[in-house]
Amino acid sequence: MTTVSIIGAIAALLTTTAYVPQAYKTIKTRSTASLSLPTYIMLFIGTCLWEAYGLMLHDWSIIFTNLVCGLLGSVILYLKLIEKPGTDADAPAQPQ
Amino acid sequence: MTTVSIIGAIAALLTTTAYVPQAYKTIKTRSTASLSLPTYIMLFIGTCLWEAYGLMLHDWSIIFTNLVCGLLGSVILYLKLIEKPGTDADAPAQPQ
Numbered sequence: 001m002t003t004v005s006i007i008g009a010i011a012a013l014l015t016t017t018a019y020v021p022q023a024y025k026t027i028k029t030r031s032t033a034s035l036s037l038p039t040y041i042m043l044f045i046g047t048c049l050w051e052a053y054g055l056m057l058h059d060w061s062i063i064f065t066n067l068v069c070g071l072l073g074s075v076i077l078y079l080k081l082i083e084k085p086g087t088d089a090d091a092p093a094q095p096q
Numbered sequence: 097m098t099t100v101s102i103i104g105a106i107a108a109l110l111t112t113t114a115y116v117p118q119a120y121k122t123i124k125t126r127s128t129a130s131l132s133l134p135t136y137i138m139l140f141i142g143t144c145l146w147e148a149y150g151l152m153l154h155d156w157s158i159i160f161t162n163l164v165c166g167l168l169g170s171v172i173l174y175l176k177l178i179e180k181p182g183t184d185a186d187a188p189a190q191p192q
Contacts, residue, residue, distance in 0.1 A: 003152075004149060004152045004153060007145050007148055007149045007152070008145075008146075008149045010142075010145055011142050011143075011145035011146040011148075011149055012142075013142075014138045014139070014141055014142030014145065015111075015138070015139060015142035015143065015146065017138065018134075018135045018136075018138035018139045018142060019135065020135075021132040021133075021134035021135045021138070022131070022132040022135040024132070025130070025132040025135075026130065026132075029130070031129060031130040032130055033127060033129065033130050034121070034122065034125070034127040034128055034129050034130035034131050035118070035130050035131070036117040036118040036120070036121040036122075037117075038114075038117035039114045039115060039116075039117045039118040039121075040114075042110045042111070042113065042114035042117070043110070043111060043114045045110055046106075046107050046108075046109075046110030046111035046114060047107075047111065049103050049104075049106055049107035049110065050104075050107040050111065052103055052107075053100060053103045053104045053107055056099075056100045056103070057100060
């Protein structure tokens with residue numbers, strides 16, 4: 001592997017697995033008020049497309065990584081969708 | 097472009113730009129309680145490495161996308177780091 005491909009692989013690993021601590025926190029606390037719904041919809045669709053891309057290329061590292069992150073992302077998205085009305089943080093911050 | 101490369105490109109675009117609505121919401125509401133600090137540290141380092149990868153390959157689409165998303169991610173990370181103590185949502189959800 002060249003330096004460039006190692007940097008690319010570490011970058012891909014970090015940006016793909018970054019959702020693991022977010023999923024852990026969201027499952028543990030059930031707190032979704034600060035999370036953006038469009039972000040998790042985009043991530044869910046994006047992960048499904050990465051999964052399709054990995055399957056088409058028979059690339060097991062893409063298939064496995066996006067399967068794990070897709071499942072974690074789905075849990076975050078589900079908890080955001082069932083968020084109780086009024087607990088969202090869309091209101092602007094109050095002046096101190 | 098083949099179908100596979102189009103799917104890969106859309107997947108990359110969605111998972112990279114998914115942070116735009118999160119950054120908009122976080123900047124607007126200043127609410128960071130539900131956000132996971134390790135997630136945004138990993139995304140920040142990952143985006144910096146993607147930027148280095150793009151610069152090494154002179155790939156302007158990678159450079160531009162990660163510059164925008166790196167800046168947005170930095171703002172989210174900064175707002176999370178200056179979060180007031182006691183506003184974090186690490187406490188388990190209360191039974192209803």
